[in-house]
Amino acid sequence: MLKKLLIILLSALCLALSLAYRTGGMSPSDFIDASPDKTIQTWQVAHPETLLKQSDRALEQNNPELAKQQALEAIRKNITNGLAFAQLVTVAAKDDKLGLDAAKLAPLAEQLWPAHIGVQIKLASYWQVQNNLPKLMHAWHILMVRAPSLRKDIYPILFKLLSYQEGLEVLKNYTENPPSWWLGFFNYTAQQEQSLSQLRVLYNLRDTDTTTLTQEERATFINSLIKSKLWEEAYFVWLAGLNENQLNESGFIYNGSFENTDKTAGFDWQFAKSPLVKTEIAATNGMVGQRALHLSLNDKDRINFRHISQVTKLNAGLYSFSARARVDNLQTGEGLRWRMHCMNNKNTLLGESTVLAKRKPWEELKFDFEVPANDCVFQIVRLEASSPFVNNHFFKGSLWFDDIRINRQLAKPQ
Incomplete structure (x- = not known):
């Protein structure tokens, strides 16, 4: 044949x-x-x-x-x-x-x-x-x-x-010391229709005790797994690629301090691109550590803001979300909230923070939530427009976020 x-x-x-x-x-x-x-x-x-x-x-x-x-x-x-x-x-x-x-x-x-x-x-x-x-x-x-x-x-x-x-x-x-054309071929394979099995073959050829995968190869493979909705496999491939410093940031939420500047694929912070939105990791007054997340918004057009998010893998149980936030200025209808959803067909809402809608110094946002035992293997934490209505989807201003955490709770608070 x-x-x-x-x-x-x-x-x-x-x-x-x-x-x-x-x-x-x-x-x-x-x-x-x-x-x-x-x-x-x-x-x-x-x-x-x-x-x-x-x-x-x-x-x-x-x-x-x-x-x-x-x-x-x-x-x-x-x-x-x-x-x-x-x-x-x-x-x-x-x-x-x-x-x-x-x-x-x-x-x-x-x-x-x-x-x-x-x-x-x-x-x-x-x-x-x-x-x-x-x-x-x-x-x-x-x-x-x-x-x-x-x-x-x-x-x-x-x-x-x-x-x-x-x-x-x-x-x-050609896998032990990949030549200059290898990554291009790896990416070409990933772009073909129904090519995940072939991409997995290439990945396994490179993922051995004697070879070191590049971040680009791992990211391409993770993104292909996610595209095929194989979140479980993608998560463990991502976890296996973290170095010691990154592993220190991989608790219930990854790099919530924004101190690690090495971008990873799939389960890191995701910043959707838009001409109306600018995100950067930078230094500012009052932050914890050396860096914080800065969000700048302009109101040239209405936008259903859902542009900052991270996928998590939490076992069933009780948790609390917390984040430090500072609003330098914000012109908006009903503002922004941090929300936690199940990644399922219903997009089940697990919890949400208080609204961010006006100028405030650093404050702590906090909410409790429970991950159910069924139909919620993966979750997504996301900064979203508070209102579902398009007439409220205008935002202009500058906000900062830092020290984002998810902690396990042993029992429901009384």
């Missing part, structure tokens, strides 16, 4: 890469002869690149013998020309009766010019015909490193290979 897939897909890919090289000017140097397709006159000294262009033309005209002679002439001009040896490999694949040993020529071409784009494109075609997937993957690797514009042509084939054990074995060779 894999062999059939390779024949269909790789043939098209090799053709695309060849055309890209020959028409897109991807060679490291420009061609010397301004008219390389013209017949060389006896008094002219042909440059090797001119001869190789004419060798390509001879192959297009189904004249492999002439193509061979022109490639050999290019070698006589420059015995170290790896592209000329790669051209002989291409000629040998076209006609196996010309006395050319492609199996010996291919390694020689690669040894002479190991990073040359044209050489690797020609060798990729040869390795594909030979069904040599490791060597083919190496050629693609060089191409994706040296010519990033070709990645868009190669990523779809790599994505298909994720469904086959042979493909995984080859890709595994």
Whole structure:
């Protein structure tokens, strides 16, 4: 099955890469002869690149013998020309009766010019015909490193290979020290429809005792899990990626002090983007520690404010929410509140703070809530517009928040 897939897909890919090289000017140097397709006159000294262009033309005209002679002439001009040896490999694949040993020529071409784009494109075609997937993957690797514009042509084939054990074995060779194209391929996989199983395969290839996942890879995987509503798995992947300092901030709410400036995916503070809203972590008077959350709002348009939130995973039980808040100025209808909801179809409201609607110095907001045992595995704490009505959704001003906490209660307060 894999062999059939390779024949269909790789043939098209090799053709695309060849055309890209020959028409897109991807060679490291420009061609010397301004008219390389013209017949060389006896008094002219042909440059090797001119001869190789004419060798390509001879192959297009189904004249492999002439193509061979022109490639050999290019070698006589420059015995170290790896592209000329790669051209002989291409000629040998076209006609196996010309006395050319492609199996010996291919390694020689690669040894002479190991990073040359044209050489690797020609060798990729040869390795594909030979069904040599490791060597083919190496050629693609060089191409994706040296010519990033070709990645868009190669990523779809790599994505298909994720469904086959042979493909995984080859890709595994590039996971310990990921090359420059790896993250792009990881993100490409995440963007494909119904690709979570393939993305999980890539993630597991990288998540080993001998390799270290990047924050970008972990974030992409977490976001894909969340997109598929696999909150439980996403949460533990997120938790496994926290460093010691971040773990110290991972109580019932994460980084409620706003002291940790390393952004994490999924279960950190989420700040929705809007031209009407600006959030920043900064220093101010009266804060606890070195940083606090600053919220600036403008009233150019009405907005149903729900732009600051965090997903939590609290077991069933009694809790209290607290936060320090300062309102420097605020023009609004019915103001803002912190609210806690279950993440379920009903968006069950568990509790809410008093309203923030006018200028106030630092004060503590507090409310108690109970997480039910059923249908509330994950919750979301969010700063929201107090009113559900659009005519009250105008806000202009500056607010600060700090020292946001969720604490467990042993019993309901009397």
